[in-house]
Amino acid sequence: MRIKRWMWIVITIVAVLWVTKVWLLGTAVSPNSEYVIDLNALHRAAIATGPLPESIEVEKIGDFAFPQTLVVAGDDFHMHRMVLLSHRVVWPDHSLIIDTAMGPAAAKKMPGSKMDVAAYERMQAAMKKASAVIFTHEHSDHVDGVASAPDFGAIAKQVRITREQMSGPKFERGDFPPGTLNQLEPFDYQGLYAIQPGVVLQKAPGHTPGTQLVYVELANGKRFLFVGDIAWSFDNITRQTGRPRLATLLMKEDRPAVAAQVKAIGQLPPDVHVIVAHDPIALEKDLQAGLYRKGFSGL
Numbered sequence: 001m002r003i004k005r006w007m008w009i010v011i012t013i014v015a016v017l018w019v020t021k022v023w024l025l026g027t028a029v030s031p032n033s034e035y036v037i038d039l040n041a042l043h044r045a046a047i048a049t050g051p052l053p054e055s056i057e058v059e060k061i062g063d064f065a066f067p068q069t070l071v072v073a074g075d076d077f078h079m080h081r082m083v084l085l086s087h088r089v090v091w092p093d094h095s096l097i098i099d100t101a102m103g104p105a106a107a108k109k110m111p112g113s114k115m116d117v118a119a120y121e122r123m124q125a126a127m128k129k130a131s132a133v134i135f136t137h138e139h140s141d142h143v144d145g146v147a148s149a150p151d152f153g154a155i156a157k158q159v160r161i162t163r164e165q166m167s168g169p170k171f172e173r174g175d176f177p178p179g180t181l182n183q184l185e186p187f188d189y190q191g192l193y194a195i196q197p198g199v200v201l202q203k204a205p206g207h208t209p210g211t212q213l214v215y216v217e218l219a220n221g222k223r224f225l226f227v228g229d230i231a232w233s234f235d236n237i238t239r240q241t242g243r244p245r246l247a248t249l250l251m252k253e254d255r256p257a258v259a260a261q262v263k264a265i266g267q268l269p270p271d272v273h274v275i276v277a278h279d280p281i282a283l284e285k286d287l288q289a290g291l292y293r294k295g296f297s298g299l
């Protein structure tokens, strides 16, 4: 049978669409360097400056959803539920907040989002009492809880944002009400930085320039590593498959650097509890395992 001209056009269009889909959505990338997570050094830094924290708490501020194919390269198009979390590290006499999710106005822009306003208000109250508020990175679903704070003056002193986070191209300066950003003083560090006893920061640029690991060691010996959005799902780590090229292009991330971090995280011993920022299944598993408590207490 002779293939007619219109058939060739259809075949070409289908082939181009298929190649584009595979190129944009179907393939993960390999690391181009080694990212080192030195647990002994993190432990030494954690215990060097004072008593370790006793527990960790979590608030689920909201839900949203992305197509699974944007979360794990090569997966299908079903909607993948994601959570907006804020964690709180607790000592007998103080506390520290890790990530602040989003305020109601910003959350409306997230696909399929649903806010828990009571949880958001508990987080606002907890920020006022905290000795520090820190961020795994500078995207608005992690810092907007500060940008949207109804009582910004009461939390500004506690906010510890790094220079890389505050100057990152995706740090949404416009979300901060006029006159608030200049109340924040960015800080610098090199290597490992124990921002409070038991809480150690390590830079991990890639997903954003200001991404950092937050290592937490409790007095009972339990160890946690908050990895923010280096992975969106625990599957990225267990399957060693990162986000597809399309997600990377949209966020302008350094994909090989993120792949190196995902590899290093995947090689950690199982007693280091890795916490990814948006995984509802991992959250439920961790809560059932009693690794941390649901709800900020004593407010």
Ligand SMILES: [Zn+2]
Binding pocket: 139, 141, 142, 229, 277, 278
């Ligand atoms: Zn995020």
